Structures are given as structure tokens and as C-alpha cells.
Amino acid sequence: MTLQTNVAEVERWASALGGAALAAYGISQIKNRSIAGAALAAAGGTLIYRGATGHCPMYAAAGISTAGDDFDTRVQLSGTRGVNIDEVITIDRPADELYRFWRDFARLPTFMWNLVSVDELDARRSHWKAKGPAGRTVEWDAEIINEIPGELIGWRTLDGAEVVSAGSVTFKPAPDGPGTEVRVRLQYNPPGGKVGSAVAWLFGREPSQTIQEDLCRFKNLMETDVPNW
Structure with a gap:
């Protein structure tokens, strides 16, 4: 199944970089058995996915796209x-x-x-x-x-x-x-x-x-x- 790209390029970069930093920080907290650390790591993974695929499920559900020409x-x-x-x-x-x-x-x-x-x-x-x-x-x-x-x-x-x-x-x-x-x-x-x-x-x-x-x-x-x- 091909996912529709609905995230602009600059958003993808920001999501990937921010997600990597967030995941790294969360993983470092997991070592201390932190529930918040696990949540941050999961959120970071979501952002990395968003950046890598150019697809945002929340955008798709709301009918939003920042990748097309109708970026009004x-x-x-x-x-x-x-x-x-x-x-x-x-x-x-x-x-x-x-x-x-x-x-x-x-x-x-x-x-x-x-x-x-x-x-x-x-x-x-x-x-x-x-x-x-x-x-x-x-x-x-x-x-x-x-x-x-x-x-x-x-x-x-x-x-x-x-x-x-x-x-x-x-x-x-x-x-x-x-x-x-x-x-x-x-x-x-x-x-x-x-x-x-x-x-x-x-x-x-x-x-x-x-x-x-x-x-x-x-x-x-x-x-x-x-x-x-």
C-alpha cells in the first residue's frame, strides 16, 4: 500500500531531526525505568516515521496536506x-x-x-x-x-x-x-x-x-x- 505524501519537505526534515533527538532523549530516560522516557521515545519514533514517509495520519484524517499546490x-x-x-x-x-x-x-x-x-x-x-x-x-x-x-x-x-x-x-x-x-x-x-x-x-x-x-x-x-x- 502506497501512502499519500501530505507533509511538506521542510516539515519532513524538522520531524525527522526532532524525532531523532526526542527518541534519543527518551531512550536515555528508559534506562532509569522512566515511563515518561518511554512515551518520549515513542513520540520520537512517530516523528521519525512522519519525516521518512512524508505521511501524517493526523493530517490524513483531517484532510490536510502541506505538500501540494493548495497550501493556502x-x-x-x-x-x-x-x-x-x-x-x-x-x-x-x-x-x-x-x-x-x-x-x-x-x-x-x-x-x-x-x-x-x-x-x-x-x-x-x-x-x-x-x-x-x-x-x-x-x-x-x-x-x-x-x-x-x-x-x-x-x-x-x-x-x-x-x-x-x-x-x-x-x-x-x-x-x-x-x-x-x-x-x-x-x-x-x-x-x-x-x-x-x-x-x-x-x-x-x-x-x-x-x-x-x-x-x-x-x-x-x-x-x-x-x-x-
Whole structure:
């Protein structure tokens, strides 16, 4: 029986690598007669199978495929699919200044350390490159779908992207004093899906924490550097 491939290539890599690490850790715990270790080893084996075959039974049951041409943002992130992040920070700078820096997407890798580069293709579309598993890079195209100068930037990835995401960043006056409240809302389907996100969390790369750290670096950059743009 031939299994239908319903997992994108980058997800397969992430599943195989994450599964191998998870299985190895679980096996090391089994030696100590740990029930949790056995469960982790089993979960790792499932991820290895997912990566090796390109088939995910859960995707098949839900009618999901990230391997085909119908890899549409709205479909992949509908309902409870994907990972949801909502993080906020207050920065002692005017909203318009923060917006203008963020809107120049090529500057984002200066504080988003997982990003390698962002190239603007035109007024609304851009090409993103980020660090992926095993030293690989993950690339995708995105477009701005909502924008209010000085207040809001909303975006989504274009069809066929390896990382499916949609989100927004808002810049509003801080409610309890001077400065600007910067809020990032992000929904995305990471390489490996929610299982991949759980494995990342296990090894210290929880997505929400990453966004928090990015915002802290953004705050430090904007509050300590003299603007020259």
C-alpha cells in the first residue's frame, strides 16, 4: 500500500531531526525505568516515521496536506490549526518612529535573530529567509494585507510558502504613561506543525519566548540608539 505524501519537505526534515533527538532523549530516560522516557521515545519514533514517509495520519484524517499546490494560508490556519502568539511590550519612543523602523523590513534581522534577511519585492510583497533545522534556511514570500501608517502592519504568507503564517504588529500610545505599546499577534504553522512546535519547546525554543526576546531586543535597540533613518 502506497501512502499519500501530505507533509511538506521542510516539515519532513524538522520531524525527522526532532524525532531523532526526542527518541534519543527518551531512550536515555528508559534506562532509569522512566515511563515518561518511554512515551518520549515513542513520540520520537512517530516523528521519525512522519519525516521518512512524508505521511501524517493526523493530517490524513483531517484532510490536510502541506505538500501540494493548495497550501493556502487561510486553509492551513483556519480554526484551531497552527500556533497562536500574542506578545506586547512598552517602548519609550513615539509610535510613528517605531512603525517606520519596523516597516523597513530589511532592518528586522537586527533584532529578530532567527531571520537571515528580508528583501522587499514591491510596495506590498517581500521575500523572507530564516534559520531552519540542521543549518538549513527556510524561505517564503509574504504580502501586507492591512496597513495604517504609524499604527498597524498586517501580513500573511503567500500560497506555497514553507512556513504558513499571518499576523500583525500594532503601535499604540501606552495606557499607563509615556511611550508606545507594541503588540505582535502571530498565527503560524511551523515546520512539523504543532508537533514540531512542541519539540522546539522541549529543547528550549518555545515560539512565544522567541517573540518576547525579539521585542526586548527591539526595545533596547530603539531606546539606546539614536535614530538615523
